[in-house]
Amino acid sequence: MRKHKSHPPKTVKVLCVSDHIDPLIYSNGIKERFKSVGLVLGAGDLELPYYGYIVSSLNKPLGFVFGNHNLKRISFYRKEYKSFQADVSNTSFLERSFGSTYLGDRTAKMSGLLLAGLGGSMRYNKGMNQFSEFQMAMKILKLLPGLLVNRIFRGRWLDILLTHAPPAGIHDREDQCHRGFKVFLLFMKLFKPAYLVHGHVHLYDLNATRKSTYRTTTVVNAYEHIVIEVEVPR
Template sequence: MPRSNAEAPCMKVLCVADHVDPLVYSNSIKDRFSDVHLVLAAGDLHLEYYGFIVSSLNVPLCFVFGNHNLERIKDYRSEFRNVYSLNPEAFHHYHSYGATYVGGKMVKIKGILIAGLGGSMRYNRGDNQFTEIGMFLYALRLLPRLLWNRLRYGRFLDILLTHAPPRNIHDKEDPCHRGFQFFRLFMDIFKPRFLIHGHVHLYDLNAQRETMYKRTRVINAYDHVLLDIEELE
């Protein structure tokens, strides 16, 4: 018999982005976040920060790159290896950090289907920046797994982890911080339960962090935010 929503277990998820939060990067992290099961990182943070979180909490961490702190992106995306010098210990660090790069990829953790699309709107031809068409082409690599998820689990996706926000949801009008219209189309078609992003800094405590777009909760993870996510199979 299927479990009711009241009986379905929930996973505590810590989301981080853009800024090293002193509440996270703290000696008290184990006490403050002892009930966290998963960490999602929406970009513009150093991998050493992820390593600290993973080693402190001993939980999985999934991340995408943003448009800053890209020194290590060549370790995960071969097209950037001509831009940065290749660190021969890159993959050792990747495993020792315990962090899983999900840019253009899909993973399943504790029954949660997670995909990542990092980067920002192109504004100065820098690395990990995309036009709308470029982001669409980047996302195409997810399509086979999305279709498989639909056949296997009855749904395409639970969480889309991005760096930039969707267009007209939490974004700004300057070229750097403009969101992707394509993300709205993605939500229309694949209906993830959550879209977690960063990129837009929230300096005002009253600034809007969460917006409901049709069936998707869009959440800005700047600094950190805690979510309770129902586990599904």
């Protein structure tokens, strides 16, 4: 009897960036250094032209969420908009201008992976894109229709949740600004994404923890950049 050869699982290398322009990326060597990358994710606090540079250099899809900084400059691109909310709601403009897919409060499929995004940080000074636990929970409710479609037609809820803030107790800090959201813990428990990729917490120590595990989810801090390899379910 002929034995069927088992095929290795398909994987996608994902370049995750956040919070600080990395000279390893913003350089002439970006194409050679990241030539094996199939998808890019931006976890916030980076200006849109930086994403545009990455997309034009690598010619790969890029999905992003907004953080809690670098928001006022958005209005410079479309002066007729007067508020942050109006700017980010115009996803067609963002995607047309910077070649990127805005994932805030929505689900999407990119490079074979099921993605969802939740931008912003914990509320600390009533600034833009800051939320209470309850407000973030309401943002998660907006994702439910897309998550249900994924579960029914693709057999799983989600592969990667892209956020700006970390989950509570994982990579976060004690000050209100950098405190993580407890509702993200519930999200991981219920929807079991393979990865939660976040930014917001700067890493200045090479020995600082960048990856952690919560139940079945790998939590990754994308500060500056990190490349992860994600299995694409068949």
